[in-house]
Amino acid sequence: xxxxxxxxxxxxxxxxxxLNSSKYxxxxxxxxxxxxCLTAANRDLTEFFDDKKNWGAQEVKSGRSWTKDELRxxxxxxxxxxxxxxxxxxxxxxxxxEESKQQVRLFPSPERLDKIADSMENLECVVRERNRAYHELxxxxxxxxxxxLTTGVFGLKYYQRMCEHVIPKFMNTKWNxxxxxxxxxxxxxxxxxxxxxxxxxxxxxxxxxxxxxxIGLLNRFPNMDMEVLKQxxxxxxxxxxxxxRKYGGHFAPK
Amino acid sequence: xxxxxxxxxxxxxxxxxxxxxxFWMKLVRPVIKQPxxxxxxxxxxxxxxxxxxxxxxKIYNVKCVDVRTRIHxxxxxxxxxxxxxxxxxxxxxxxxxxxxGEEFQFPDLFELDQTKKDEEANQEKALxxxxxxxxxxxxxxxxxxxxxxxxxx
Numbered sequence: 190x191x192x193x194x195x196x197x198x199x200x201x202x203x204x205x206x207x208l209n210s211s212k213y214x215x216x217x218x219x220x221x222x223x224x225x226c227l228t229a230a231n232r233d234l235t236e237f238f239d240d241k242k243n244w245g246a247q248e249v250k251s252g253r254s255w256t257k258d259e260l261r262x263x264x265x266x267x268x269x270x271x272x273x274x275x276x277x278x279x280x281x282x283x284x285x286x287e288e289s290k291q292q293v294r295l296f297p298s299p300e301r302l303d304k305i306a307d308s309m310e311n312l313e314c315v316v317r318e319r320n321r322a323y324h325e326l327x328x329x330x331x332x333x334x335x336x337x338l339t340t341g342v343f344g345l346k347y348y349q350r351m352c353e354h355v356i357p358k359f360m361n362t363k364w365n366x367x368x369x370x371x372x373x374x375x376x377x378x379x380x381x382x383x384x385x386x387x388x389x390x391x392x393x394x395x396x397x398x399x400x401x402x403x404i405g406l407l408n409r410f411p412n413m414d415m416e417v418l419k420q421x422x423x424x425x426x427x428x429x430x431x432x433x434r435k436y437g438g439h440f441a442p443k
Numbered sequence: 444x445x446x447x448x449x450x451x452x453x454x455x456x457x458x459x460x461x462x463x464x465x466f467w468m469k470l471v472r473p474v475i476k477q478p479x480x481x482x483x484x485x486x487x488x489x490x491x492x493x494x495x496x497x498x499x500x501k502i503y504n505v506k507c508v509d510v511r512t513r514i515h516x517x518x519x520x521x522x523x524x525x526x527x528x529x530x531x532x533x534x535x536x537x538x539x540x541x542x543x544g545e546e547f548q549f550p551d552l553f554e555l556d557q558t559k560k561d562e563e564a565n566q567e568k569a570l571x572x573x574x575x576x577x578x579x580x581x582x583x584x585x586x587x588x589x590x591x592x593x594x595x596x
Contacts, residue, residue, distance in 0.1 A: 353451040
């Protein structure tokens with residue numbers, strides 16, 4: 190569970206965390222817990238640097254990142270603490286990376302940064318899941334940032350993420366200037382016609398390409414699993430491909 | 444204190460709180476010499492001075508008296524083959540003043556040069572191995588002098 194964190198010796202632990210409210214302390218005391226990390230807390234600027242024994246090392250061993258399933262069974266308070274641990278770890282790694290770059294030295298095990306990013310992404314995803322569940326239960330809405338498909342000045346659709354404004358829409362001249370809605374325009378219609386033609390041709394060429402490729406596959410691997418082929422190329426009619434003149438190879442029948 | 448989207452604050456609403464801040468901060472070695480109680484950071488571009496102060500005080504428990512920031516534009520350079528202009532990303536630097544009496548010295552991270560030691564050890568090992576193999580070769584060919592090296596069973 191806590192392999193990555195344990196190995197990395199992040200300078201915080203559940204027990205050592207400074208807890209301002211007595212409520213949290215009582216929760217932790219009442220239940221059995223495992224520390225998220227094992228090193229003593231020293232909250233100062235030294236936290237921006239790695240453990241002293243890793244300075245100038247060729248390799249720093251670390252575990253894997255936190256998965257979503259592991260995070261789902263954690264309480265909100267635990268996730269909150271873990272977020273700060275990950276944040277500090279990321280800052281530490283970024284600092285070490287920068288210094289290594291400046292000194293033209295090796296930054297050991299750069300995959301740690303990816304693992305941290307992965308963990309943070311997973312954690313945020315889990316928090317968002319909970320948020321959505323709560324909102325749907327309470328209000329019947331997801332509570333996510335609202336958005337809608339709008340048509341821009343050039344007639345192309347894009348997803349507009351909406352946000353709140355202090356001024357009502359009709360008074361907000363600046364916003365209205367920035368986001369002009371599409372009204373009929375001869376030139377734009379011409380552009381759209383050509384644009385759609387381009388898209389259509391792209392699509393048709395892809396279909397033809399896939400069709401020919403499937404015939405090639407059938408020629409080379411006649412005992413192939415047809416179900417898998419269908420899954421990979423859902424647009425291709427395999428029966429039609431087998432009727433094609435290209436199917437069957439170049440042998441002459443006796 | 445994060446790059447995420449928050450509902451607009453209306454007077455009378457409860458205070459907006461950031462539960463999962465996603466800003467980053469790097470402690471960097473200052474290029475220009477600073478007073479002993481000034482620490483240089485590079486941080487997320489969206490961070491304000493208040494954000495930096497709160498970030499350090501709340502998360503790292505580091506008291507800061509003053510925060511100054513600047514946005515550094517790196518020098519542009521030409522791409523060697525095609526000659527177009529390349530500009531790296533801008534960096535936001537923060538100069539944080541610690542309270543009077545506190546000092547911070549950027550540590551020498553590569554004092555203990557593990558790489559050099561390892562290299563030396565490797566070289567020694569290789570030398571020893573080649574010596575041993577040569578000895579073995581001599582031992583093998585002791586009986587048959589004046590024979591070419593490739594002549595064997």
